[in-house]
Amino acid sequence: MKKIYVLDTNVLLHDPNAIFAFDEHEVVIPSVVLEEIDSKKRNADEIGRNARYVSRLLDGLREKGHLHSGVQLDNMGSLKVELNHRSFMKLQEVFGEVSNDNRILAVGLNYFIEQQQQSEPRTVVLVSKDVLVRIKADVLGLTTQDYLSDRPAGLDELFTGNSQLQVHPSVIDEFYSYRSLTIKNLQLAYPLYPHEFVILKDEMGTGKSALLKVNKEGTKLEPLYLSNESVWGINARNAQQRMALELLLNDDIPLVTITGKAGTGKTLLALAAGLCKVEDEHKYKKLLIARPVVPMGKDIGYLPGEKEEKLRPWMQPIYDNLEFLFDTKKSGDIDKILMGLGSIQVEALTYIRGRSIPGQYIIIDEAQNLSRHEVKTIVSRVGEGSKIILMGDPEQIDHPYLDAASNGLTYIVERFKQQQISGHITLEKGERSKLAQLAADLL
Structure with a gap:
């Protein structure tokens, strides 16, 4: 079933193409988000550039129909600028201040309440990069999440450029004898990338080791070209x-x-x-x-x-x-x-x-x-x-x-x-x- 994603301003200022990141689901932009984007469009920095980009993007989508009624996107999803779910009455019981963040929360909450009254309620998700907005949404019982579509990997999965392999001592001996190792022969469970560094350690527990680098083709492990010499008085520690x-x-x-x-x-x-x-x-x-x-x-x-x-x-x-x-x-x-x-x-x-x-x-x-x-x-x-x-x-x-x-x-x-x-x-x-x-x- 299609979900409803309500976007916070910071999502669009972070990634103007976030509109298209939710596949076949419905994307909702609260009207207050347009006001916040308008206030940023004259900035000379990256935020201002993104605000102007979002403005042009939404202007182009107007050719497909009225944004307040909803327009179809190329990814089979839809986009709507929300004008009718702005009531602050439900939210005022918990958060009394009528701030822009709370107005965005109110849209999400009103959508959620409306869907709960349906025979087949759709999931409403508030997407924000603001931690406190997500916390407040959670307090209200809303499903909320950070915008993660532009992340290349999880923080623990980021490429480090080097890895350590436990190998039989004969493999280390082979490297020192031939000054090269074929990666395919190591039968690794994960790929090695061009110019990635590898430290070979003896799986038997001795102190035998070797420091190597993947060649640019990604096919062999080769020795480092540089000896550990001083560079402008600086030595590697x-x-x-x-x-x-x-x-x-x-x-x-x-x-x-x-x-x-x-x-x-x-x-x-x-x-x-x-x-x-x-x-x-x-x-x-x-x-x-x-x-x-x-x-x-x-x-x-x-x-x-x-x-x-x-x-x-x-x-x-x-x-x-x-x-x-x-x-x-x-x-x-x-x-x-x-x-x-x-x-x-x-x-x-x-x-x-x-x-x-x-x-x-x-x-x-x-x-x-x-x-x-x-x-x-x-x-x-x-x-x-x-x-x-x-x-x-x-x-x-x-x-x-x-x-x-x-x-x-x-x-x-x-x-x-x-x-x-x-x-x-x-x-x-x-x-x-x-x-x-x-x-x-x-x-």
């Missing part, structure tokens, strides 16, 4: 950091994604690899380092000073790492070094749209605060001969409509994990300090 440097220094992998908690070394490793490629090997013309001014696209005019002065508070974590790599002693030395080199540019993502960036080593920090559309915008800027690194901690989200499983960084990791031109690694062990590691784990 654990296996995952060594895997990260392998991806960062490989010119045949133009897209690298790195995730991990605070203090795992994401930014420092990427900067060290970038400086090596630009300043030592001259493989790229410039090192471009950027991070979002959250939310992306927000005007920074309220900060004092010129553009560089305005950006400095947002970019300070980048400068901190550069000061460590260049071993500067005094405040302001790093600015003189960067000015003298001319090949290192620290930028805000606000200014990257519309550009084409060829022949550069591009580092995008804090990418977990980007939406899917923003990630697409950024990666599509990458020109011929460029390499881009996207990194961040999916558990530290500042964007109001993103979470650990639906942000742009997680999305691109899952979408590109089978591609030969990309590589991913999740850093697990904090190396900043014991205190930082405990804070990341416990807090």
Whole structure:
């Protein structure tokens, strides 16, 4: 039986195409949602873009009929802008305030009460990304759920870029003898993806092990190309950091994604690899380092000073790492070094749209605060001969409509994990300090 899905505003502002995500069921948009979308359409950020997109989408659907009467969608479902279930009387007994959230709840509740009076009642589901709205709906006895259609995987199922295999010691011996293993012969129960790392462990319990990488065709396990040497004074302190440097220094992998908690070394490793490629090997013309001014696209005019002065508070974590790599002693030395080199540019993502960036080593920090559309915008800027690194901690989200499983960084990791031109690694062990590691784990 067809269900009735009542959508909260945040669902449409998060994914404008959510209208089409409910298959053959009926989608209901409360009239107050249109008011909230209208109030956001002039925003210069991603939310404003989505509000304008939803407006155009609904305007196009008007050609099929009156939205308040319901129109048929191409997926055999239907869409209706609800005007007749706005009564606040039932809800007022529990939540007295006439807020926009409560008005949306009232529509869901009135639909639910109406369906209970039918001989074959349909299920009414309120869909919202607002946790408190879902809690209030549950208190009212309404079926409620988060919007999950755009999630590439469950949080526990996200691709980590490395796995550990327990094998017979003869398999490890074979690798050291022939420097290669055929994946098909291992008869694994799950697939291995291009450039994925594998740690072989002796199933007999000895200390015998091997660190390997899947080739770009996904057919063989091969040794890492790089030895564990210093890169701009930085040495890998654990296996995952060594895997990260392998991806960062490989010119045949133009897209690298790195995730991990605070203090795992994401930014420092990427900067060290970038400086090596630009300043030592001259493989790229410039090192471009950027991070979002959250939310992306927000005007920074309220900060004092010129553009560089305005950006400095947002970019300070980048400068901190550069000061460590260049071993500067005094405040302001790093600015003189960067000015003298001319090949290192620290930028805000606000200014990257519309550009084409060829022949550069591009580092995008804090990418977990980007939406899917923003990630697409950024990666599509990458020109011929460029390499881009996207990194961040999916558990530290500042964007109001993103979470650990639906942000742009997680999305691109899952979408590109089978591609030969990309590589991913999740850093697990904090190396900043014991205190930082405990804070990341416990807090």
